[in-house]
Each structure stands twice: as structure tokens, then as C-alpha cells.
Amino acid sequence: YFRNELAVLQALSSTVQRDPTASHYRFQDDPYLTPRTASEFKLFSLSQESGRNAAKYIINTYPNFFLKDYAEPHIPCLMPESLQPKVTEVCEAGLRELIHLRKVRSAVDMYDRLLQAGTVVSLELTNNLLDLICFYGDQDPVQGDQAEPEKTAEGEVVQDPAPRRKEGRFRKSDSLHRTWRKDNNAERIFHLMPERNERSYGALIRGMVKYGAHSKAFDLYTDMQNNRMAADVHAFNALIAAAPEVRQKYSEKWDLIAEMLKQMNKLGVRPTLLTFNTVLKSLLRCGPLSRALVLQVLGEMKALGIEPSLATYYHILVAFYRQGEWGFIPKNKYSLGMVPLCIHLYLHTPARWEPGRSVLIVLLCLQCCSLKDLGLAYRVHSLLNVGDNWKLLGNPSREGFYYGSLFNLVCMMENIGVVLQWYRDLVPSLFYPNSHTMRDLLQALDADNRLDLIPEIWKDVKQLGLATVSGDLAEEVLALMARDEHSPEIQESFANCALAVKAVYGHGEQSQATLDFTASALCNMATILLAAGRTDQAWEILQLFKANNRVPSEKLLDEFLNSAKSGSNSEQAVTLVQMSSSFSLPATARLAQRVEQEFDLSEEQKKALQDVEATILSDAARLSAQLVHELRRQLQVAVLDAVGGVREQFERIHVVGRELGGRRHLLRLEKKHRLQAVARLVDHGDAARQFADAIEAGAQRGLAVDTALQRLFGQRRGERLCKLVLATAVSDGLDGAR
Amino acid sequence: MKSQNKSTTHIKMAVSFGGAGLILANHAVAHMSRTLCAVPRARAIHSTAVCCKHQAARIRVGKGDKPVTYEEAHPPHHIAHRKGWLSQHTSNLDRETGAAERTVEDIFIRRFIFGTFHGLLANELVIKRRGNMLVVCALFTQKIPAYKLYFLIGYTETLLSYFYKCPVKMEVQTVKDKVVYKYL
Secondary structure, three states: OOOOOOHHHHHHHHOOOOOOOOOOOOOOOOHHHOOOOHHHHHHHHHHHHHHHHHHHHHHHHOHHHHOOOOOOOOOHHHOOOOOOOOOOOOOHHHHHHHHHOOOHHHHHHHHHHHHHHOOOOOHHHHHHHHHHHHHHOOOOOOOOOOHHHHHHHOOOOOOOOHHHOOOHHHHHHHHHHOOOOOOOHHHHHHHHOOOOOHHHHHHHHHHHHHOOOHHHHHHHHHHHHHOOOOOOHHHHHHHHHHHHHHOOOHHHHHHHHHHHHHHHHHHOOOOOHHHHHHHHHHHHHHOOHHHHHHHHHHHHHHHHOOOOOHHHHHHHHHHHEEEOOOOEEEOOOOHHHHHHHHHHHHHOOOOOOOOOOHHHHHHHHHHHHHHOOHHHHHHHHHHOOOOOHHHHHOOHHHHHHHHHHHHHHHHHHOOHHHHHHHHHHHOOOOOOOOHHHHHHHHHHHHHOOOHHHHHHHHHHHHHOOOOOOOOHHHHHHHHHHHHOOOOHHHHHHHHHHHHHHHHHEOOOOOOOOOEOOOHHHHHHHHHHHHHOOOHHHHHHHHHHHHHOOOOOOHHHHHHHHHHHHHOOOHHHHHHHHHHHHHOOOOOHHHHHHHHHHHOOOOHHHHHHHHHHHHHHHHHHHHHHHHHHHHHHHHHHHHHHHOOOOHHHHHHHHHHHHHHHOOOHHHHHHHHHHHHHHHHHHHHOOOOHHHHHHHHHHHHHHOOOOHHHHHHHHHHOOOHHHHHHHHHHHHHHOOOOOO | OOHHHHHHOHHHHHHHHHHHHHHHHHHHHHHHHHHHHHOOOOOOOOOOOOOOOOOOOOOOOOOOOOEEOHHHHOOHHHEOOOEOOOEEOOOOOOOOOOHHHHHHHHHHHHHHHHHHOOOOEOOOOEEEEEOOEEEEEEEEEOOOOHHHHHHHHHHHHHHHHHHHOOOEEEEEEEEOOOOOOEEO
């Protein structure tokens, strides 16, 4: 006495909510078999589906094992499919069967044979045949593996099947790339027909429009009009869809569409929802006219009492928004009101599902994101629970996109409690977030000062497989943890988390991608471990710096020194200073000083410190020698070409000299360099006095001034200089001076 | 209720078939020889003494190196005490028919799954019939990656559905290795 057989089941199902801790219904309920990332989700569902296809292949190849019928009443969908026609002789019933089995070529063959045999094929059957050919574009519909040998056997295939062979699943898209060939079976049969009625014309028009022969369709339409036949609503729909293709200017396109509509009206053909949707779709090709006219079309629909469906709203929205990179860009100032309007209108109509409109929900949600309107987003989300709307989300990638943008909006606008509630609800049962989403979540945590939840989030990140994708997430997690001071328990949990993050870097398992340590990551790790009081592990991290060629920051070394001080460990302090010097950090001197002052050192430690200082100096010297060498090169180049800037260059040498003054073993180099430069300056006729100074200085140091003297004698400068030179030469005992 | 235990011994049938046959034959022969003792002994069958012994679904104690699961370790008189039933259907209730057909289906399903999921079964299958559905509950080891397991699950479900003309669902659990109860 149930009204509906499913009433009980429906009542039961209404008591059960979605379980946010379970994975999707199609998977088994086992931890090993639950997908953890989006790629696993896809892989598992595809492999299950391919298992089903394998079984179907076996069932259809060996149907004799599956014919025994246990079921009472008979279940036709559980019987093997027989795709071979049973009727073999040439007759109308055979043709009917072939049409039913959708075998286009064999049907055309059979029809030709029937005609040759002289039988008159009825109009209706011919119309059915025309429908079949026009729908499938005069080629056999692709059916999994079966079509492959057929396609390669005939040479008439439009495009190369080889690249498509791997995508067994996606072969249906081939039909969209077929084009209407000139010597078509449909046209041939059409011309062979003794009498044609509107249905034949209609079938041919629709086939032409579907496969791209738009102008031909219009020609046929005028043919029809000449024969005083009235096209039906489907043919008109096809013509309206084809209208933008046969005219160039926007206004002409719209004129043609309007013309079609007027003719429909004259003939008394009542437009349907599909008509209006086609009008809207064609309007989108009409450029700026669309925005003005779209709302008028909507008005017309209301006037006729046709309820707009989701596709209508989709077209309206697309008219006003253009797809940008990260969202949708409104085309003009009226666009912003469109989304609330559409949602409002939609909510006041009963929900109607239309296939292929999954983008609408995504679109709506993105609108709400760019509008930053949370209330609207919630309303869109509630739409999903109405009736069959969940199917609108489309394939899992689109679903992920939708939930990602929704969650993004929630993270931005709501407080942390609500965010976490959404997070637990959505992840991972409904969608698998990507690193962008996780970063949003971390920012939300930061904004609301709930950094103590970071270790849990990191666990999720690791499980989602996002940790090794790019180093950003790991670094951000570490930076957030290292930034502020926290209470001891939180520091403890942070330290554990930091060790977990460390495991992600470096050498993981063979199959996983590994990240390289970066300086900031290592610094943050060490800081966190020090703050939690785990000095041994922190010291291990210091070793890692050297091993991975990364330089620690000075702040880090200061912190290490502080911790060594609190532990009164002078050995560590000295090691620190040695390490810092090995990295040639500029702070080494300061550190060494600090260590000397704050710690009591034993003899060998003091000696070690002095060694360090010596190496500092030699390091500095080495560095400055490199610097001088570099300067010399630059100066030589500069002096050689720049005449005007001579004085500055000389000043520069002075400056350099003063800076390096005091380093004995450098002076030699420096003076020589200076003298050479000065000699060249002298060639330019300048700076005599400085030259004298230079010589004096050089003489005091006992350097050879050969080149300079030679130059001087060549130039014959002032007397004082000569005297000076002679004195120098005598003191040096140079022969060349004479 | 006893039928499912015969199915549990199908794996061991090959091994113990000879012995069982011999003893069964002996039992039958002994019975015959008692009834035929009136016939003059022209040509008698020589036989050994009967050993009245149960040996259904039991593993005899050995050296202690053979791992044995809980299911295997308990002999059939522990059913309903320490063990459950491996095949659950209503044909054995009063005035219900079809017990034999169900049993044959069960045997086929067990062999089919044993072969399809080769080397992966950790324990006996449990087959339940709910409404018009056939639910096969299996315990697999984690020897193959999960996506391969899903392929086999999808394949089995579809093939068995088409074969028995009823929805067949698999409820799968996985375990690292076979769970050993004791060593006999």
C-alpha cells in the first residue's frame, strides 16, 4: 500500500546526514583503501571504473556464460548486451533493427540495398534513418574498444584516431570535431527520397547545424519555405543557433535571430525553454548588444510563462562577466547586480536540474568571492542541498575548485571558530585542499592568534601530500612557529612539529620528492628548538648548516650564545665562534669579544679564541686583498680612459689607502698600485705634490720606485721633486735612477 | 548449518582427500560387511578396522611452527560458541527452499574470489544475503597497492552481478599480514 516503492527508503535516507569523517561512498571503508589526496581519489575511482569496464568487456565477449536467468522479474540491465543485429536478410525490419542498434554505416548500406531491390521504404523509416545519420554525422558512434578496428579499416575518418587511442574514455568528444562533408550520405538519401516532409527537412537542418554547415542549413530553410513547409520548433532552434555564424556584424546577427523569432511567431510555432536558451547563447556572440538584450529576453520568457532554468541564468551571467584568471571580471557597472538578482530569481523558482551546467554553481561562488559577500555565498551553498543540485558540481576537479573558493572566502571573512568548523566539515571528505588553501588557513590562524593549532594543520598537510610539492608551506609553517614567544606546552608541541618538518626535508623515501634545506628554514627550526629548550637537537641543526652549504643568520648565533650562557657551557661558546668564523660572518669579531667577556675560559679555549681572531684578521686581509685587486683592476681601467675624473680617482686611492692603513703586508701592494696610478696621472699633467708625497712615503717604506722615477725623469717636473728623487735614489742605491 | 564447514575445507580437500576417502570407504564397507555377513565368504573385501574419528575442519597439533588463524584453529563444534557463520542466508529456516542452490553459489563465489584476488585473502570469506543483494565480506592483506585492489573489486562486483542477476557488493577490510592466532 505504499504510494511509491521507494517511499520507505527515501524516508530512511532523510534521517541520515552526510558523515564528514568518511570518504566518498564509492570507496571501501578501510584506512588502506581511503584516498588521502586528490590524485589518489582520482586514481582509485578510475581504477575501480576500469575494473568494471574490464568485466563488461568479458561479459559482452562471452555472453553465453551469462544467459541463465535467475532473476524474477527479468532484469534487462544485468544481461549481456547483444550489439550484433539478429535480422540478417534485407528487409525493413532489418533496417529498423540497425537503426535501433545505432549502426550508421550498416543502416545506410541496408537502405541502399533495399532501394536496389526495389522495395519502397516508408517515409517514417526513411525519416528515422535520416535522423540517425544526421545525429551521428554520418559516422558510426564510438563505443569503447569496438570502434577502433572499424575506424582504422575505413579511410574516411575525418581526423587521425592514433592520438586518441589512449583516451578510450574521452572518445565521445570526437563527435564534436566531425564536420559535415560535402558528399554526405544524408544529403544523398535526402535527394533520393520521392517525397519529403517537414521532418526530413528538420532532421537535415539540425544535422547540418550540429556539424558546422551553417549556411547550407539556411539554404535548406529557404528551400523549405519555397515548398511552403513549416519548420518545427527544433529546426528553428537549430537555425537560431546557427544564426551568428552566417552573418558578420553584430547587428546583422541579432537581426537574423529576431527574424527567425518573428517567423516562428507567424507560423504559430510555440517557443520553448530551449528556444530561449539558444537565443541567449547566440546573443553571447553578438558582442555588446548582448547586455542590453539579455534582460529583454528574460522578460519575454516570463511573459510567455516559461520558467527560466539554470542554463538561462548561466548565459545571463556569462553575458555580464568575462572569465579572468582568478575570478570573473565584470564587464560594466551593471554587472555587479547580476549575481544577487540571479540567485534571488533562482531561489524563487523550483529547482530544475539541467545537464552540462555545472559551471554555473562554480561561477556563482566565484562571484561571491570577488564580491566578498559571505551571506550570498552561504545562500549559493545552500542551493546545493536542494533536490538534485549536487550533480551540478560536475567532476571532482570542478568540485574541488568550488569548495576551494568557498573555503577561501570563509577564511578571509569569518573568525577562526567558524573557519575550523568548515574545515572539519569539508576536509577531507568533500575536497582535498591545495597549498593555496592551506596557506589561507594558516593566515586565518595567524590573524586570530591561534597559532597553537599549527602542529595539527601540519599533520594534515603531510597527509594531503602537500608538504613536498613546494617548500613554501613548510617554510611558512616554520616561520610562523618561530616568530613569537609562547607558553611552554605550546613551545613543546612546536618543537615536535619542527622535528616533523625537518623529516620532510633532506633524504626522504625513494618514491617521495625531497626538498633542499634553505637557510631560513634551518634558522627557524633551530630557533624553535632552542625556545623549547632542546639544545642538543638545536646543535644538530647547526651541523646541518655546514653540510648543506647554508649560512646561519647572526640573530641565530646570538641566541645560541645566550643558550650556551644559560647553560654555562663555554666549550659550546668557543665552538660557536669557530663555526661563525668558518662561515666568514662579519659578526664573528663581535661574538668572539662577547665570549671573552661573558665566559670564563680555560687556557686552551683562550688560545683557540686567539687563533680565531688571527684567522679573522687573515680572512679580512685576504678579503681586502681581493678587494684591492678588484679596485686596482677597476682603477686601471678607469684611469686609462677617464681624463676628467682624474682627481676623484686619486681621492679614491687615498681613501683606499687610509682604510687599509695599518695592515703591513698589504702596504706593499697598495703603494705600488698607488704609484702606478699616480704615474699615469702624472702623464696627464697633474698632481705633482701628491706625487711627491707618494714618493716620500714610498721611500720611507723602502719600496722600489723604478717606474715612477723613470716617468719623472721623462717629464722633468719641479726641482723639489728632483731633489727628492735623487735622495731616494741614492738611499736606495738604484742604478736606474741616474 | 553444516554445509558451510564443508566449504571451508575445500582448500584442504586436495591434501586430505585421499585419507578421508579411504576412511569413508572403510566406514561404508564395514557397514556393508556387517549386513552381508550372511552371505558365504566367497570373495570378501579386505579392509582395515574403522577409526571412528572426526576430522572435519580441524588442524591437528604439529611441531609448533605452523601459523594458524582464529578461524582455522577452532573446529566446527565451536560454531555459535566461539565462531560465527561464514555464509548467512535464510534458506535453512523452516519452510524455506533453495539451500542447496545457495550453497553452490557460495562455493562458486569463494573459488572465484580466491582466484581473482590471488594470494591476498587473509581469512575465509563471509557471504551475506540481504534482500536481493549479495554482500561479500573479505579480508585482504596489503600486498598489492590500493588502486590495483580497487580494479579487482570493481571487476568482481560487476562480473558477479551479471552472473547472478542480483547486486553484488564487496565490503573489504585490509590487514598488514595474516593475523596469527596460534602456532600448531
